[in-house]
Amino acid sequence: MAKSRKKNKTISKYIAQERIVYLFKLAKNELSQDPSRSHRYVTLARKVGMRHRVSIPASLKRNLCKKCGSLLVPGNNSRTRLKDGRITVTCLVCGEVKRYPFRPSKTELSSVHPAYDPHY
Numbered sequence: 001m002a003k004s005r006k007k008n009k010t011i012s013k014y015i016a017q018e019r020i021v022y023l024f025k026l027a028k029n030e031l032s033q034d035p036s037r038s039h040r041y042v043t044l045a046r047k048v049g050m051r052h053r054v055s056i057p058a059s060l061k062r063n064l065c066k067k068c069g070s071l072l073v074p075g076n077n078s079r080t081r082l083k084d085g086r087i088t089v090t091c092l093v094c095g096e097v098k099r100y101p102f103r104p105s106k107t108e109l110s111s112v113h114p115a116y117d118p119h120y
């Protein structure tokens with residue numbers, strides 16, 4: 001009995017994760033036509049995550065405003081700038097500014113600058 005319950009929990013978490021990804025996809029598609037519906041999809045995705053204790057994938061979380069909860073799409077409702085080694089993302093809905101460090105990986109650097117040697 002206990003064993004099957006544990007297995008169900010794993011399955012429900014997997015389904016929840018799948019639903020979150022799908023809801024984010026819907027939210028992105030809907031943003032240009034109906035921003036309020038897009039916001040609703042994001043709210044649902046967060047609720048699903050909370051209900052099943054599944055975290056929203058980091059790649060999707062970066063496109064999310066912490067303050068107002070809207071999906072951030074550059075050129076639509078967010079502004080992205082590179083400054084002092086940091087990426088600054090401004091939400092154009094509520095004005096919240098997100099900053100995170102920017103460090104290109106060594107392979108990216110060597111492809112941009114052929115002279116770049118990772119050993120120095």
Ligand SMILES: [Zn+2]
Binds near residue numbers: 066069091093095096
């Ligand atoms: Zn915002």
